[in-house]
Every structure is written in C-alpha cells, then in structure tokens.
Amino acid sequence: MKLLVHISRIFVGAMFVFSGFVKLVDPIGSQYKFEEYFSQSVLDMEYLIPYALAFSIILILAEIMLGIILLLGNKAKITLWSLLVLSTIFLFLTWYSAYYNKVTDCGCFGDAIKLTPWETFYKNVLLIGLILLMLFRAKDIKSIFSVKVSQAITILFFASFLYTTYYVLVHLPIIDFRPYAIGKNITEGMKYKDDGELPKIHDFYLEDAQADLAPEILAKNKVILIIVHSLDKADKNGFKTIKEFADKAIAKGYSVYGASASFTDELLLAKEKYELPFDFLFCDATTLKTMVRANPGIMMLQKGTIIGKWNWPDADKIKLK
Known part of the structure; x- marks a missing residue:
C-alpha cells in the first residue's frame, strides 16, 4: 500500500x-x-x-x-x-x-x-x-x-x-503552443491534410470592405500586423508607441496593416485620433487572441511565416531589416 x-x-x-x-x-x-x-x-x-x-x-x-x-x-x-x-x-x-x-x-x-x-x-x-x-x-x-x-x-x-x-x-508567453508560434507558416497551417481533419489554422482572414486580402498579404516578403482584437479593451497607452513603430517599419519598406474585430467606425476614429499610418482589416476576435496575447500586439511575417511577435512595450526592441 x-x-x-x-x-x-x-x-x-x-x-x-x-x-x-x-x-x-x-x-x-x-x-x-x-x-x-x-x-x-x-x-x-x-x-x-x-x-x-x-x-x-x-x-x-x-x-x-x-x-x-x-x-x-x-x-x-x-x-x-x-x-x-x-x-x-x-x-x-x-x-x-x-x-x-x-x-x-x-x-x-x-x-x-x-x-x-x-x-x-x-x-x-x-x-x-x-x-x-x-x-x-x-x-x-x-x-x-x-x-x-x-x-x-x-x-x-x-x-x-x-x-x-x-x-x-x-511581454508574451515564454513558450507558445499555438499554431501561430514563431516559425510557423500560416499558409501551410491552413492546408487540409489527407486525413480530412480541420486544419490547425482554419479561421484566418483579413478582410476589407470588398474582399479577403489574406492571400495577398501572406505572399508579401515584409509584413507587419498590428493586432487589436478589441479596441474597447486595448491598452490606449500603446498607440503612441505603435504609431512610432509603424512609421519606422513603413520607412524600411514593410507593408503595415491593422487587424481587429471592432467596428469599422470605431477603428476609423482611433486611426484619426492616434494618427496611425495604416488601415485596419477585419478578423475574428478569437483568432486574433490566439495569434498574439497582446492588445495591441505586433506580428512580423515573411511570406506567411511568423518571424516575430511582441507586446507593444517591446516595440522599440524590434529590429527592422
């Protein structure tokens, strides 16, 4: 016993x-x-x-x-x-x-x-x-x-x-078990396998008023996504830092997009208020929460591969090539 x-x-x-x-x-x-x-x-x-x-x-x-x-x-x-x-x-x-x-x-x-x-x-x-x-x-x-x-x-x-x-x-989780971990390719994660199971990434899209721009964005070489899953719950202190970082990224040749599940009118007002140099695209809130545990957060992509993720306080530590 x-x-x-x-x-x-x-x-x-x-x-x-x-x-x-x-x-x-x-x-x-x-x-x-x-x-x-x-x-x-x-x-x-x-x-x-x-x-x-x-x-x-x-x-x-x-x-x-x-x-x-x-x-x-x-x-x-x-x-x-x-x-x-x-x-x-x-x-x-x-x-x-x-x-x-x-x-x-x-x-x-x-x-x-x-x-x-x-x-x-x-x-x-x-x-x-x-x-x-x-x-x-x-x-x-x-x-x-x-x-x-x-x-x-x-x-x-x-x-x-x-x-x-x-x-x-x-900062962010020190170990990332999610399908959006650094090194993962979003396009590959969206592909169906022979076993017929739902792909690990099955709800990723980036929509404007006309279409889903995700395929186009995932094909680009230098992309920054600013993740704001909910504007109401976002840390407003981070938008000044996000604006400064986005300006630097654009100057370095990055395509910068916002991604949010908030209403378009609210996002337009936030863009004007904080002088954000990028447009917001729509994505499901749960997907955005899974992508980055930050609000606002930053994700860097290279042809669909996630090469970096940060919470907004670490924006000044990001090396832009």
Whole structure:
C-alpha cells in the first residue's frame, strides 16, 4: 500500500505541476477560458468576467504550488484536502461542459494538450480517486526534506512563478503552443491534410470592405500586423508607441496593416485620433487572441511565416531589416 501511495503522490503532484506550468507560461489563455465559462451561454456569470485574469493567476499558482508541495511531501493532509477541493471544482466544470456541450476545450493543459470535455472529466475522476486514497493513507506520506528546507524550496518556487507571471503579462508567453508560434507558416497551417481533419489554422482572414486580402498579404516578403482584437479593451497607452513603430517599419519598406474585430467606425476614429499610418482589416476576435496575447500586439511575417511577435512595450526592441 505504501508503494501505491508513493506512486500516487508522484503522479498527482507531477500532473498538477505540469498542468499549472503550461498555463503559467500563458495566463492570458486561461483568462480567455474563464471568460468563456463566465459568459451568458455557459454559467451566466458575466459579472465575474472583469476578474477573469485574477482568477486565472490565482488558480495557476494554486495548482502548481500544491503540486510541488505534494511532491515535497510537506503538510500532506492540508495539501491533499486543497487538491480535493480544486479537483472537485474541475470535475463539476468538466462534467457541465461535457454534458451540456458548452465548452469544447476546458483548457486544463492550456494549449499544450487538447482533451475533450469527457476525457478531462474522467481524468479528474482518476485524480480524485488517487487523492482520496492518499488522504486515507496520509500517514504514509513523509516530507523528503526538513521543514526549513521544504519551506525555503516552496518560497523559492513561489517567487520564481510570480516573476514568470509578471514577465509573460508584460511581454508574451515564454513558450507558445499555438499554431501561430514563431516559425510557423500560416499558409501551410491552413492546408487540409489527407486525413480530412480541420486544419490547425482554419479561421484566418483579413478582410476589407470588398474582399479577403489574406492571400495577398501572406505572399508579401515584409509584413507587419498590428493586432487589436478589441479596441474597447486595448491598452490606449500603446498607440503612441505603435504609431512610432509603424512609421519606422513603413520607412524600411514593410507593408503595415491593422487587424481587429471592432467596428469599422470605431477603428476609423482611433486611426484619426492616434494618427496611425495604416488601415485596419477585419478578423475574428478569437483568432486574433490566439495569434498574439497582446492588445495591441505586433506580428512580423515573411511570406506567411511568423518571424516575430511582441507586446507593444517591446516595440522599440524590434529590429527592422
């Protein structure tokens, strides 16, 4: 029994650390998932949407830290009870998503691994079963270090995770699991494979009033896309920096376009107000959020290949050839 408890501790702890880590490098992705759950069509708790980012950060830190503490074997009972509460919440959400077909991807492993709601539900059932086993045999879980060493390790990890969260919010995710990662070619990502599955990139377009300009833009050698998925939610402080960067890019021979899901009239007013030297094209908001975790953000393309992505505060660090 002790061996089974030991294996369960390692498995559950590693699972929570991995799940927390893949979300830690991209907390904005978890924010979007919370917003989806809080929406009217799912849990109908739209009053919580403004707090989605805070919820995502708290959940990520709780998930990864509880996993580490369990692996260390420190404070076993309180850690296991906390994991049980967390897993029970996840169990309800995934059952709700699966049964009512509300959220097709729960985001439990971020964008790293995609599971169906039912797969995620049964994963949570397994985790709860193992946690209950460990609670029943909590006496078999011993700390692998002294109390002071365990506390020091815990504090060190927590501080490093806090800094990582701050860094990726100011800049961009340090690991990108999405189909718009640097080095990916958008045109290739839009092609259908022989297996008939939907391409990883299936909703990319850049429309003006007449047509989709995406094929033309993806064929160009030097392209800058300024991503503003929602003008209302954009950091207005960034538009001065974006204007200065766009002017430099145009002078270097880049074709610069804005991409947004906001209304045309609002975009025209913003263009005039901030003296932006480019026109906006329309694209789906979800696609834009997937492309760059910034608002406004910057994407550099070379014949459809993504060669760089930045949040607007890093615009002055971009090297234009």
